[in-house]
């Protein structure tokens with residue numbers, strides 16, 4: 001393990017476009033029940049991703065679509081899977 005004492009991580013504010021770092025989480029609204037949830041993203045998974053995830057509130061499935069911009073910002077959309 002390499003320990004780098006300098007450059008502490010910046011505070012985790014809502015400023016995703018700080019340093020060329022890609023978003024690793026996003027806030028989405030459930031298309032079934034309307035609850036807002038935070039979902040974890042995988043920036044290493046590619047510029048465009050699609051997968052299925054269940055709502056933590058109503059347990060119904062979403063199709064999650066993630067698109068990363070060149071700046072690393074994630075554009076996340078969800079739609080109902082059982083349509």
Ligand SMILES: [Zn+2]
Nearest residue numbers: 030033055058
């Ligand atoms: Zn829900």
